[in-house]
Amino acid sequence: MGHAVAFYVFGILAVALALATILHKNIFKSATFMAGMLFCLAALFITLDAEFLAVVQVLVYIGAITMLIVFAIMLTTRINDETRQKFNSQLWISSLATLGFLSLIISVVLRGGWGGVVTESGSLPPDMLGAIGTALLSDFILAFDVVSILLLVALIGALHIAKQDDRKLYVQESFVDDESSAVKNHVKETEEMHV
Amino acid sequence: MEILLFGIIGVVVLFSVIALNALILVYMERKVSAWMQSRLGPNRVGPFGLFQTTADIVKLILKENIRNDQSDKVIYFLAPILAFVAPFAAFVTVPIANTIGIRDLDMGAVYIFALGSSVIFSIIWAGYGSNSRYALIGAMRSAAQMVSYEVPMITAVLGVFLIAGSLSMREIVTMQANQTWFIVYQPLGFILFLIAGTAEANRAPFDLPEAESELVAGFHTEYTGLKFAFFFLGEYAAMLVSCCLIVLLFLGGWLVPFVDNSIIPAWIHITVFMIKVYLMIFLMMWFRWTFPRMRVDHLMGFGWKVLLPLAFINLVATGAVVLILK
Structure with missing residues (x-):
């Protein structure tokens, strides 16, 4: 029960932070939101008893990859300038591509037979x-x-x-x-x- | 319910231990540095100046909280919290005796490294959030430094994991009870881990992120009062974590050398563990007051061109030997 609640809380938080990542004007804060989102994903893995995956997620994605992104952002000039153009004019093409990818993922998930979101633990090897x-x-x-x-x-x-x-x-x-x-x-x- | 209670007690005990440890370490650092420079060190407040750090903490708490007007409120506020929380959480999987520890995780070592790598974020946040040049340069240096030294540090301990065949802290120490301390098998790994660990804890000679002679105070230039105290606490907690890791991985943890450890009571194990950890801390302080600070370009070259190749040689050689002996 507790696991399921935590799963949904962190799931919603992860989606919110992912949206904040793309929608925020300040690119440094976007990177920070992304770190938060990846942390929520790690928390999701813990609710699914995949502790190793969670720890590796923090080590690799937050500690290394996001760190490098932040590093690259700070090396570019005028990071604080919020008037800087962060979006391009390819809204329709990218939405189409995203929808296509989303339907692909949904079809794979449906075919995989993962009906229940939170599975019963205990079947994991010791x-x-x-x-x-x-x-x-x-x-x-x-x-x-x-x-x-x-x-x-x-x-x-x-x-x-x-x-x-x-x-x-x-x-x-x-x-x-x-x-x-x-x-x-x-x-x-x-x-x-x-x- | 029991788990919750156990967790709360654990957190309270851990917090007191870390805060007390920071008090002792600040005093120790002052006394050790004084001793190495033929000075007296703190000697006015209380016997032998023992209450000097307590007085300093009270001063820090009472100080006015000044925030740069142009700073980023939320990020500025979050940075010192993360700086303390990450090393604090790392202690969860550090056992201090055979049966005493909050929780032994399967991948304890990876967990500690993961938290150690998220400390960088607090420094970057501090640098960006303060909106100050010194802080930003300090944060940039620290990001480059920590990312580069994490690689040789983790590569250096892989040898230990190969020999032990486990990532759990408790099992690694148990393996050392059956064989000998891993420093005997992994002398190169030990030296590399010690150097990289010092760099990860931002200690001199690798304290470029806060090099006071060039950057005022580096990433925490704009912090005052309690927020500054949290950075301080976090730094000493990180140092304690590094030293605990070195002791657990290479120096036999709580084991007493040359004796059958199964008949020794737990309190002796705890004492031995603490003595070993504080000896390592003393070694780190010794480094700080002996070596001059590295130059920033030498630092990168040293990490990538000296430490990393040596760590790879160590890993491949250990792997080969383990494979042959199997």
Whole structure:
């Protein structure tokens, strides 16, 4: 009973915080709301007896990923400026895509036969951590490795893009006299962003 | 109902222990630093200056609460609370003797690391919420530092988890009772964890987020009175958590060396655990008053280029040995 109440409370809170994340004008606060939302998700996992998942959720999503997002936000200029455009004009396309994705998720959930939201606990293996570890390194080893390679590729790609950007800036700077003033302004802006 | 009562008692006891510990640690820090610099340290209030910190706390509570007009009210208010709550919650899974501890979790170690990583948020909030340059620079430094040092710290302890085959604090100590202390098997891991743990607790020589000679007081520049006291309390609680972790993972927790521990009463175990923890705290204070503060660019290079490769070597070597011995 208590679990079910907590589940719905945290569920509603998570949805509210997710909405606040996208709708708030200040991007720093959006990131803060996102951290709150992820924390609510961790609480949801606890109500479902998936304690390990909850702890990993806090460690990875709040401690690392949101942290990096906040870090990136603080490195950009004028974070406090609420007049800054945060929304684009692709409302209809994105709503269509979101609706499509939502219907996909709903159909999967319905097909999965998860009728009751809160399941009865007790069917979990006693050594859940060990079970997760063994499953990841035996039955799902391929998926596990593919994900690691994907992360490695993302890392190398990010480094490559960062390096390339620097070089382009350098080239543009050296030929800046021959270019129009628009390019000059562009270089200046890019420089400002880097600072 | 029983669980609720147990929980409330646990929270009250834990809070008193942490507050008392902060009082002792502030006094200890002053005395240790004085001793290392050939000074006397606090010696006016009470015998040997013992009540100096109590007087300071009273002063902090009575101080006027000043808030920067341009600051962000909610975020400014939340930051010191989180700074204290996260290390406080981490104590839930720290056992102080074989049967004494609030709750032993399966993944106790991961739980502590997760809470440790959310402390960064309080510092970022403090930096952003105060709307002050010093605070913001301090918060940025701290975010970069904590994210970078968390990686070698967790990689360094993976060796211990490989040997113990468990993430539960109590089981890890039990394993050390059957074998020897893990510092014997993991000397490199111990040193790496000690360095990264000092950096995670924002202690000198890694106290760049609050480097007073360049940033006034870093992320808590704009905080006064009780809110500042909460940051203080949180910092000492975080230091206590780090030292408890080091003792539990590497130094045998509550175990007495060279004796059969099953016949020793619990109160000796608790005393031994406290002695070990305070020795580690003394070591951290020793670091603080011995090493000069690191430069901010050296700090990043040291974390990523020295600590992390060493941690990886340690992990792979430990994994290989564990695999061979199986």
